[in-house]
Amino acid sequence: MLFFNELSFWERKEYLDEIDFAIIGSGIVGMSTAIFLKKRYPTAKITILERGYLPTGASTKNAGFACFGSPTELYDDLQKNTEHAVWETFLLRYQGLQTLFSLVEKKKINYKPCASWDLIAENQLDIPEDFIAYLNSKTEQLINDNSVYSDDSELLASFGFKGFQKAYKNSLEGSIDTGKLITELYKKTVENGIQTLFGINLESYSESEKEVSLATNFGELKCAHLLICTNGFATKFQQLDLQPARAQVLITKPIQDLKFDGTFHFDAGYYYFRTIENRVLIGGGRNLNFEGETTENFGTTNQIQDSILSLLKENILPNSPFEVDYSWSGIMGVGNEKSPIIKKVNNRVAFGVRMGGMGVAIGSEVGKKLATIF
Numbered sequence: 001m002l003f004f005n006e007l008s009f010w011e012r013k014e015y016l017d018e019i020d021f022a023i024i025g026s027g028i029v030g031m032s033t034a035i036f037l038k039k040r041y042p043t044a045k046i047t048i049l050e051r052g053y054l055p056t057g058a059s060t061k062n063a064g065f066a067c068f069g070s071p072t073e074l075y076d077d078l079q080k081n082t083e084h085a086v087w088e089t090f091l092l093r094y095q096g097l098q099t100l101f102s103l104v105e106k107k108k109i110n111y112k113p114c115a116s117w118d119l120i121a122e123n124q125l126d127i128p129e130d131f132i133a134y135l136n137s138k139t140e141q142l143i144n145d146n147s148v149y150s151d152d153s154e155l156l157a158s159f160g161f162k163g164f165q166k167a168y169k170n171s172l173e174g175s176i177d178t179g180k181l182i183t184e185l186y187k188k189t190v191e192n193g194i195q196t197l198f199g200i201n202l203e204s205y206s207e208s209e210k211e212v213s214l215a216t217n218f219g220e221l222k223c224a225h226l227l228i229c230t231n232g233f234a235t236k237f238q239q240l241d242l243q244p245a246r247a248q249v250l251i252t253k254p255i256q257d258l259k260f261d262g263t264f265h266f267d268a269g270y271y272y273f274r275t276i277e278n279r280v281l282i283g284g285g286r287n288l289n290f291e292g293e294t295t296e297n298f299g300t301t302n303q304i305q306d307s308i309l310s311l312l313k314e315n316i317l318p319n320s321p322f323e324v325d326y327s328w329s330g331i332m333g334v335g336n337e338k339s340p341i342i343k344k345v346n347n348r349v350a351f352g353v354r355m356g357g358m359g360v361a362i363g364s365e366v367g368k369k370l371a372t373i374f
């Protein structure tokens with residue numbers, strides 16, 4: 001492996017010299033930021049530095065829900081935050097999806113407007129009776145649609161589920177193919193002349209009046225501006241209201257005669273499942289061990305895998321035999337507040353982090369805002 005100071009004239013000139021904007025992290029936020037920066041500064045040299053051989057956080061690991069708020073999640077949020085903050089985040093998610101679709105064609109990321117259902121277990125407290133009407137009155141004000149949410153419990157029997165008393169539908173949510181999204185964003189960066197250097201880990205940085213020096217695993221690099229889009233991994237660079245949060249999922253092998261299709265939320269968004277190519281992808285259970293799942297380390301645990309498997313066996317596929325194919329995890333960035341952090345911390349350094357469990361929806365919009373910060 002060659003360090004930067006061992007590279008050729010051509011390599012230094014092409015890849016390392018005179019970087020106007022260095023972006024750390026090639027997830028949804030990093031790539032969206034780069035694309036929007038290029039729109040704003042067409043002649044700028046923009047380089048993304050990614051420590052992994054693939055993006056290695058959450059953007060290639062997530063469940064691919066194009067979602068902006070299920071009834072129980074919104075109800076839970078309203079108990080913990082001001083009404084203003086909750087609806088501001090709702091709007092950011094809704095508009096964020098439109099921004100995403102302005103970057104990548106829906107059909108290229110297999111976007112399906114399949115709707116979502118928020119399930120209430122038999123032993124769980126239902127949301128108040130007038131809550132759906134309240135939600136629709138808010139959506140009418142904000143997005144000019146007064147029929148986004150409805151009680152769709154009659155459909156429960158046809159899904160073949162067991163142990164749920166209610167299903168609330170969100171008619172505007174959908175699903176995407178997570179892998180295809182990252183491929184399409186990456187293609188867009190290449191088309192725009194944005195370079196991504198994989199395998200480069202930013203260790204630290206220091207800012208002077210004229211530039212920012214980056215200490216990496218391959219030596220020192222300089223850039224005029226630095227944008228840190230490392231989400232759950234950003235805490236080592238700056239003290240922020242931010243923590244890493246691991247999320248675990250599993251996927252079944254293809255199942256014959258699956259009775260349902262779409263995206264589903266359960267328990268204020270702590271559990272979620274969807275169909276993909278006749279398989280079921282299910283995740284959640286972080287609330288079983290918040291402390292243990294506050295980690296930057298990838299991996300799965302028996303406690304959480306057992307809980308999602310049991311939900312799958314007992315409640316979601318009670319009458320269909322299935323096999324688990326494999327499991328994986330991803331690392332999100334969360335904080336006490338749910339909204340993202342888009343913040344300039346010095347003259348030449350800014351952060352775009354804390355996407356929570358909603359980076360598919362808000363990541364591109366965060367990139368768009370971050371690209372205007374200097």
Ligand SMILES: Cc1cc2nc3c(=O)[nH]c(=O)nc-3n(C[C@H](O)[C@H](O)[C@H](O)COP(=O)(O)OP(=O)(O)OC[C@H]3O[C@@H](n4cnc5c(N)ncnc54)[C@H](O)[C@@H]3O)c2cc1C
Binds near residue numbers: 060363
């Ligand atoms: C299992 C799971 C399911 C999810 N489901 C959904 C969903 O259905 N819908 C939804 O909206 N959201 C979902 N999310 C959340 C969503 O995936 C994230 O919010 C989003 O991907 C965050 O994007 P990002 O670009 O901010 O961060 P990331 O995708 O984490 O990208 C950060 C990048 O920075 C790189 N990096 C870190 N440190 C360094 C360094 N020092 N030097 C160089 N590079 C570095 C990492 O390798 C990584 O590639 C889910 C997340 C997980 C884990």
